[in-house]
Amino acid sequence: MTSWLRRQRALAEYTLAALARRRIKNTGLLLIYAMVIFVVASATLFATALRKEAEVVLAEAPEVIIQNLVMGRHDLIPGDVIAEIDGIRGVASIKGRLWGYFYDRLNGANYTLMVPLDPAMAPPAGQAIIGESLPRVREMPWETAPLFLSRTPGDLVRFDIAKRLSSDSALVSTDLILLNEANFRAFFELPEDVYTDIALSIRNPREIDTIVEKIGRLLPNARLVTRDEIARTYQKLFSWREGIMVLLAGASVLAFVIFAAEKASGLSAEETREIGILKAIGWDTGDVIAMKLWEGGLVSFGAFLLGTVLAYLHVFAFDAGLFASVLKGWSVIYPDFALTPGIDGLQLTALFFLTVLPYMAATIVPIWRAATADPDQVMR
Template sequence: MTRWWRRQRALADFTLAALARRRVKNIGLVAIYALVVFVVASAMFFSTALKREAGLVLADAPELIVQELRMGRHEMIGADAIGALAGIRGVTRVTGRLWGYFYDSVNGANYTMMVPDDPALAPGPGEAVIGEGIPRARGLAWDTAPLFLSRHSGDLQKFEVTGRLPTGSALVSSDLILLDEADFRAFFDLPEGIYTDIAVSIRNSREIDTIVTKAERLMPSARFVTRDDISRTYEKIFSWREGVMVALAGAALLAFAIFAAEKASGLSAEEAREIGILKAIGWNSSDVIAMKLWEGGLVSAGAFLLGTVTAYLHVFLFSAALFAPMLKGWAVIYPDFALAPQIDALQLTTLFLLTTLPYIAATLVPIWRAASADPDQIMR
């Protein structure tokens, strides 16, 4: 072991002993610090997980969605538009989509009902494939219990549940009910030849602006939503919510940094005496600063670990119960959904720097001032 390492080990040993001597005070400090880390980490994990979920959804989404507008409101679109759009050069596939929302008065939940584009996912007549949130919201006794939904006309419609959607992207699948096209039209009393909107696939995504320009000429009253538009909207919504949370947490962090600086500059009589003794018996300023850096490092690492692990459990195990109303926004409407756990090194590094640097910086200057004074002056 080199002399440098032995020195660090000796300083760390002394620091641990010093922390243990003032354990009540230090536990309180770590608890407050961990709470701040917990808030920042929760906001960050939650927002990133939502963005990831959105990214997964968008990965399979068509490049372009065409929606009819009337008085600025989304209106059903006729099947004749499909042929018009298919004639544009560069368009590879045009599909009419059927989807809508269903308010379940039984439990106040909103479901998304949809006819799947992929025939492999399509249930048979009288059947339904449902997201994992539906049985929970409905309090269904078993996974394949039949689903009774009250149609717009008031009568009950029964669907045999033949499958559950995968939980990989719970953001969209949780409240989803997939139906056969005929069942969907019957349920909503929707005639043949009209669709909710139209999905357009494009051969070369770089040509999308040109295709949109041509489509606008064909359908002047329609709205054209590209995948990038949706992606940017998601990004803005979640970043904005995360921003608000991080701003609040940042204020807490600033307050904590001021508190830390106050604590360090107003060293207790015992701490000041200890620094004076250490200096008198031969420790130099850098030894004292190194020892205090160890102390700050151990405190901040402990708080970081505690806050991060708690935030991880809070977000991915308890669905961010404390901050969900702010971060999820509209998604707090039933059914609930769980996020797939995923964090990366960049997130952790950002979080570490965001939460530990202010603390160490806030404590370092006052410690340096105390450590560079003469021992006689410190002890006096």
């Protein structure tokens, strides 16, 4: 074992020195390689961070949401349903939610208007709590400038600002306007005792399926959405977008692999001479191949490290400026949020498989060809 280790150490040492001798050529290869890895790594890191963000946000969501359906479309749900469902065992709490969308003709943005579930959170009458991007898109001149919403031409409703939400929660609250219940019903001209939907929280997650089944029997027309379903959909969506990006980047990996194979097979006169000398002084084919594999390994490792670190910086320090819109989606008011930095071992391994394997595979044949040449032939 020790002799084996010593041999590998000697090979690595020799390879590093050989690489340093052809500094410009190898740096070029390394940079291009790192660039390819950077693109793929950015996509996977970014998608992983988005998935994690969605997970964190959804952890607070209610376990089950009940929506009323009329003609297959979402409709208001009468409040007397609440008492009916409250009788089901295992339901920890049940609340009617009031929320809706408002299209702002001034700037083409859609706001989400909502009554907080917790009455203590609700603003006083005539006031609103607004999300992080509202002051931005409405260009509010000063901190406490009131918010005017116009439902129809000639109509104007004024809300004083009770509070602005911080950007910590921007992913979910960026377009939010929180009102109290009376203001909300008045603004949308809603009758009393109807709700947009009903949120259930269930204490034991294993009972969710049974409770959903019971509610389904009670309200055959309702649509029941569980938190797990929403989480699954988000995971799938982000994974799918990531996959598309990686597949597109696959083209550049392929191009790079062809480039690398080409480069490995077209050895310079100096390199062939070097191999010739090595073989003349007693290296056998296996040694030369091992040395060349070390070379490939060192270049791959360097490029992988460089590419991944650059991608990490790109995603977490520069908000993935290059292709964020592809992965996030876009809208007029998009939340301004910082991703939580994180690295996922599975993604890194997959990334390694996708970038380093093709390179190693493509260079082995040219390496062998160079290594098996007879010394007298190459030195002549």
